Amino acid sequence: AQSVTQPDIHITVSEGASLELRCNYSYGATPYLFWYVQSPGQGLQLLLKYFSGDTLVQGIKGFEAEFKRSQSSFNLRKPSVHWSDAAEYFCAVGDQAGTALIFGKGTTLSVSS
């Protein structure tokens, strides 16, 4: 069965520092991969998605993610974090039927000044 693992429950990064959030997935074929962000009391916002092609995907708010098939990973990166990036981040993979997303447990990002 497909699954998504986000190894880090909570990460604290200094403002202006770089960020990498880890995501590992389990899926037999080429996956559809997503990163979503959720601010407190809000729904989820799509940051970026990967279907095929270039393994480095650019998203909104300066985020990017790299798909590495050999490592079954889809890590999210940002070169310089802003205080407004503090939120919970979810990695997800499309299920085999293509009708639902399977989410990781999320990583909470705190930004220190």
Added chain:
Amino acid sequence: KAGVTQTPRYLIKTRGQQVTLSCSPISGHRSVSWYQQTPGQGLQFLFEYFSETQRNKGNFPGRFSGRQFSNSRSEMNVSTLELGDSALYLCASSLEAGANYGYTFGSGTRLTVV
């Protein structure tokens, strides 16, 4: 352009009652999916509707049901509420059927069962 609208934002219900949550998708979006978010289980898929038909259902008991209307608006219903049904219920819409296009989520309905 208006986003995905969920009503109400907050609900408090008593065990054994039933509840109906509403979701209006982005104009033109024909697919509506529902997810349950809890601290323990995380985000779990409930069901997807497209053109008034349920395409898929997650691993939830029959107490959880839904429907979609001809204008793409959707409702989900939970009968005989249990304490464990307390959660944030998120609705997501997309232009076409399926999850792989990427969803637009609403802000959710926070259900508390007491």
